[in-house]
Amino acid sequence: MTDGDHPRPWETQRRGLLLLVSSPAGAGKTSLSRRLVADHSDLTLSISCTTRSPRPGEEEGREYFFLDRALFEERIDAGHFLEWAEVNGNLYGTPAEPVEAALSAGKDVLFDIDWQGAKQIAEAMPDDSVRVFILPPAWDDLSRRLHARAQDSEEVIRQRLALGKEEIAHWGLYDYVIVNKNFDRAYADLAHIYRAERLKPGRNVWLPEFVEGLLAE
Template identity: 40%
Template sequence: MKNGILFVISAPSGTGKTTILKKVMAQLPGLNFSVSHTTRKPRTGEQHGRDYFFVERETFEQMIAEKQFIEWARVHDNYYGTSIMAVSDRLGEGEDIILDIDVQGATIIRDTETLSAVQIFIAPPGLKVLEERLRGRNTEDEKTVLLRLKNAEMEMKAAKAYDYLVVNDQLEEAVETLMAIIVAERARARRRRTGEPVKMESVR
């Protein structure tokens, strides 16, 4: 059995990454979302074990000490991390994994020799549009909005290090582009659109 494909997805906060991924995963079978650990509080509607593993700071720091993460980072005064067990075992079973992480984590994975990943950056059309989207969410105070905009500017400079760039100007177009990337990578790995292996008959 071939290992699955690890798709690393990064985007500035407010870009629409979560919406895009939900639409892609609803239309393309065989994609599995890797659930990260975080110390931030759940937002309305988020569930432990589905959206994130919500843990206390002490628990997260103990996991760091025990080297249980592939990557971890402190973002917006909260910890985020990807557990080794959450990814490597599932890839070994042939599953294709979507890993939703920030640019710091993506850099760590890019530099590691233990994991191979297809890295995709989702960008907003511009910082002005991003600001409008962040303010339209009404989920953060002014200080947090300004911090996210500052971080977004730095994150977008890192986009050139990724394998692919998807601009979320029109939502459906961004969804189609991301789907095309995934299908192409599956084809390169001799898999069908669904992720199933292509069985080639031998020629005598």
């Protein structure tokens, strides 16, 4: 029987990681995150629950699970969420069960998440969490991108820009910071961070036995 008949240990015996990606609205974290997930089969996107209304083009279970406030609050009380926060008058939260199942199966989970949620997850699961913050090259870029989306009213855009300043104020909590001046370059940086973090010894539980075998030969 050849080696190809068996999965290699690094393909089956690893602990997943949580990649927490944050930015102000309009800085590109969602586009970067979705491309990274599309390019890496071991990486899945965490789908959060929210009480806000769907935007044009959003689908239930793809961007979010859309809940009414009463049901969301019931799930808070039941301990359903790994993290939750109220942002701009709406509740957002991450269901805990699918995240924990993915980690145990050696799968990685990417979170497109605000600073409050990233902080809660990193504090609850520090050994599993990697935090990346995406900055715009200039403040005017955020306003231009939000207006170009044509998805929100002028009042909502003003609120999102104000919230963006609060997000940016917490950049120092993150392990890595990327300035999204050029999408392809920013994506390459994000992909390099992800791949490097996968190689850390603590996430590869097969390593001690593997190295012991090498030394025994």
